Amino acid sequence: METIDKTDKMDRVFQRPEALTKATTHYCPGCGHGVAHRLIAEVLDELGIREQTVGVAPVGCSVLMYNYMNIDMLEAAHGRAPAVATGFKRARPDLTVFCYQGDGDLAAIGMGETIAAAARGEKICVIFVNNATYGMTGGQMAPTTLVGQKTSTSAQGRMSERCGFPIKVAEMLSVLDGPQYIARVSVSSAKYIARAKQAIKKAFEVQQLDLGYSLVEVLSPCPTDWHMTPQQAVNWLEENMLPYYPLGEFKVQGV
Amino acid sequence: MEKLFMTGNEAIAEAAIRSGCLYYFGYPITPQNEIPEYMSTRLPELGGAFLQAESEIAAIYMVYGAAGAGMRVMSSSSSPGISLKQEGLSYIAAAELPCVIVNMMRGGPGLGGIQPSQSDYFQATKGGGHGDYHLFVLAPSTVQEAVSLTGDAFDIADKYRTPVMILGDGIIGQMMEPVEFEQRPRSKEYDKSWALSGAKGRPRNVIKTLYLDPQKLEQHNLKLQDKYQKMKEDVRIEHYLCDDAEIVIAAYGTVARIAKTAVQILRDKGIKVGLLRPITLYPFPYDHFQEIAERIRKVLVVEMSLGQMVEDVKLAVNGKAEVAFYGRTGGIVPSYEEIAAELEKQLF
Numbered sequence: 001m002e003t004i005d006k007t008d009k010m011d012r013v014f015q016r017p018e019a020l021t022k023a024t025t026h027y028c029p030g031c032g033h034g035v036a037h038r039l040i041a042e043v044l045d046e047l048g049i050r051e052q053t054v055g056v057a058p059v060g061c062s063v064l065m066y067n068y069m070n071i072d073m074l075e076a077a078h079g080r081a082p083a084v085a086t087g088f089k090r091a092r093p094d095l096t097v098f099c100y101q102g103d104g105d106l107a108a109i110g111m112g113e114t115i116a117a118a119a120r121g122e123k124i125c126v127i128f129v130n131n132a133t134y135g136m137t138g139g140q141m142a143p144t145t146l147v148g149q150k151t152s153t154s155a156q157g158r159m160s161e162r163c164g165f166p167i168k169v170a171e172m173l174s175v176l177d178g179p180q181y182i183a184r185v186s187v188s189s190a191k192y193i194a195r196a197k198q199a200i201k202k203a204f205e206v207q208q209l210d211l212g213y214s215l216v217e218v219l220s221p222c223p224t225d226w227h228m229t230p231q232q233a234v235n236w237l238e239e240n241m242l243p244y245y246p247l248g249e250f251k252v253q254g255v
Numbered sequence: 256m257e258k259l260f261m262t263g264n265e266a267i268a269e270a271a272i273r274s275g276c277l278y279y280f281g282y283p284i285t286p287q288n289e290i291p292e293y294m295s296t297r298l299p300e301l302g303g304a305f306l307q308a309e310s311e312i313a314a315i316y317m318v319y320g321a322a323g324a325g326m327r328v329m330s331s332s333s334s335p336g337i338s339l340k341q342e343g344l345s346y347i348a349a350a351e352l353p354c355v356i357v358n359m360m361r362g363g364p365g366l367g368g369i370q371p372s373q374s375d376y377f378q379a380t381k382g383g384g385h386g387d388y389h390l391f392v393l394a395p396s397t398v399q400e401a402v403s404l405t406g407d408a409f410d411i412a413d414k415y416r417t418p419v420m421i422l423g424d425g426i427i428g429q430m431m432e433p434v435e436f437e438q439r440p441r442s443k444e445y446d447k448s449w450a451l452s453g454a455k456g457r458p459r460n461v462i463k464t465l466y467l468d469p470q471k472l473e474q475h476n477l478k479l480q481d482k483y484q485k486m487k488e489d490v491r492i493e494h495y496l497c498d499d500a501e502i503v504i505a506a507y508g509t510v511a512r513i514a515k516t517a518v519q520i521l522r523d524k525g526i527k528v529g530l531l532r533p534i535t536l537y538p539f540p541y542d543h544f545q546e547i548a549e550r551i552r553k554v555l556v557v558e559m560s561l562g563q564m565v566e567d568v569k570l571a572v573n574g575k576a577e578v579a580f581y582g583r584t585g586g587i588v589p590s591y592e593e594i595a596a597e598l599e600k601q602l603f
Contacts, residue, residue: 050454051453051454051455051456052453052455053453054451054452054453056320057463063465064465066459066461066463069459070454070459071453071454071459072451072452072453072454072459072460072461073451073459073460073461073462073463074319074320074323074451074461074462074463075350075461075462075463075464075465076316076319077316077342077343077346080312080313080316080319080343082313083308083312083313083314083316083317083319083320084316084317084319084320084323085320086306086313086317086320087278087280087316087317087318087319087320087321087322087323087324087328088320088321088323088324088451089320090278090304090306090317090320090321091278091304091320091321091324091326091328092324092452095452095453112309112310112312112313113309113310113312113313113316115309116308116309116310116313
C-alpha cells in the first residue's frame with residue numbers, strides 16, 4: 001500500500017506566530033490575555049515587524065508577557081509603561097514600540113503617564129486590557145470596575161457614592177489632539193476577536209506611518225476573579241461590560 | 256585651552272553632551288533648571304532628544320527606556336524631585352541600566368526651601384528606593400570638577416552598568432566659574448549587547464527586574480552586591496595638608512571648599528589641621544579614614560545637614576579617633592570663619 005504524505009496535500013492554516021514563544025502561559029482557563037497576546041503576535045508577523053519591535057510589559061497578570069512574546073521586551077514598573085516606551089522610542093524612533101497594560105496599571109496608578117503620552121502624540125501603540133478588576137493581586141476593585149460589581153475590596157458591589165464611576169478610557173483619550181487611533185474591542189468570543197485583530201493591526205499601522213499615538217482597549221474576561229466559569233464570564237462581559245463600554249473606533253486618522 | 260564662564264548646571268549639561276549623552280528627560284525644579292534649559296536647545300541640534308516629562312516619575316522612566324536602548328542618557332532634579340525618582344532608580348539599578356542623575360540638593364524635608372543643602376546624603380548613598388542596591392555617588396566641589404566628574408560618571412555608569420548620581424547643591428549648580436572642557440579621549444566602547452534593538456538575527460533580549468523564585472532573586476542581588484564591592488577600585492578622596500595633621504576636617508562638595516579656606520587660616524595660626532574630602536560618597540573611602548584615624552586625634556565632620564556623612568566617618572574611624580560634628584541646615588551655608596572657630600573649640 002502506498003503511503004501518502006498528508007503534509008504535501010494539505011495547507012497549513014493554523015500555526016504558532018513567530019512572534020510567540022513556545023512557552024505555556026500561566027493564564028487561567030477563560031482568561032483573555034492569551035488571546036490578546038496572540039493577536040499582537042499575528043499582527044507583528046503579518047506586518048513583518050517582529051524583528052523591529054520592542055514591547056513594554058506591565059505589572060499585573062501579564063507581567064510575565066516577555067516569556068511569551070518572541071521579541072525584545074522591557075519590563076516597566078506599575079503604571080510607568082508609557083514613560084518607558086517614550087524614552088525608548090525617542091532614543092530609537094526607527095523601531096516600533098508598544099505597551100501592554102491592564103486597567104489598574106493604565107487607568108489608576110499610571111493615568112498620568114497615559115494621558116501625557118497620548119496628549120504628546122507619542123509614536124507608540126498601547127494595548128489596554130480592561131477586565132474590570134485587579135487580576136494578579138486577587139480581584140480588587142479597579143478604576144474600570146462597574147457600579148454594583150463585587151470585588152474583594154468592594155464586597156457589597158462598587159458603590160458610586162463612595163467609589164465614583166468607572167473610567168471610559170477610550171472615550172476620554174479620544175478628545176485629545178495627540179491620539180491618531182483609538183478603538184475599543186473585545187476578546188470575549190469569536191465574532192469580536194476578528195474585529196479586535198483588525199483594530200490592533202490599525203494601531204500598529206498608525207505607528208508604521210509615523211502618525212502618532214494609538215490605543216486599543218481590549219475588554220477581556222477574568223473568570224477567576226469574577227468567580228465564574230469561563231462561559232459565565234463571557235456572558236457576563238457581553239451582558240454587562242458591552243453596554244457600559246461600547247465597542248468601536250473612537251478616533252481614526254490616517255488609516 | 257578655551258575658558259568659558261558658566262554656571263555649574265550649564266557646565267554639567269555641556270560636559271554630558273561632550274561625553275556622548277544625547278538624551279535627556281527631566282522636570283523643572285529649582286535650583287537645577289539651567290540643565291534642562293541648556294539641553295532643550297542643544298540636544299535637538301545634535302540629533303538627540305530632549306523631553307520635558309509630565310512628572311519626575313515619568314522622567315526617570317524615560318531614562319530607563321532610553322538606557323534600555325543602550326544610549327547615554329541623563330536626568331537631573333533637586334531634592335523633592337529626586338525623592339519622586341527613587342522608585343525608578345531602584346528599577347534602573349535592578350535592571351542594571353547605565354545612566355547619570357544629577358541632584359542639586361536644596362533644603363528639606365518636605366518642600367523645604369530652595370537654598371543649598373546636603374541633607375540628601377543618606378538617600379543618595381544608602382539606597383534611597385526599595386531593595387538591596389546602591390548608586391555610585393560623585394560629589395564635585397567646584398564647577399571645573401563638576402565638568403570632569405560628569406564625564407567620569409558616564410564611564411562609570413557604563414563600566415558597572417549602574418545608575419550614577421552627581422550630588423551637588425544649589426551653590427555648585429548656580430555658581431558661575433571659568434571652566435575648561437578637556438577633549439576627553441573617546442571613551443572606550445562598552446559592551447551593549449544586552450540593549451534592546453529588535454530581536455533581529457539573535458535571540459530576544461529582555462530587560463526585567465522580576466525574579467519570582469527567591470533563589471534567583473538572591474543570586475541576582477548577590478551579583479549586584481559583587482558589583483558594589485568591585486566599585487571600591489574607583490574610590491576617590493582628596494587629602495589636603497593631612498600628612499602632619501593632628502586633627503582633620505571631613506567635608507564634601509561645597510562645604511569642603513569652604514573648609515579648605517578654614518584650614519588655611521588655622522594653618523597660619525600654627526594649628527596642624529588637614530582636610531579629607533570624599534569625592535566618591537558611595538563607595539565611601541572608608542579605608543582612607545581608617546588609615547588616618549591611626550595617627551590623628553580627632554575628625555571634625557562639617558556638613559550642610561544635621562549629621563549624615565558623619566555616620567560613615569564614625570564607621571570608618573571605628574573608635575580610633577574622636578569624631579565631632581558641626582552642621583548647618585535649612586539652606587544656611589557655614590562660613591569659613593564659623594568652621595575655623597568650631598575647629599578651635601574642638602582642640603581642647
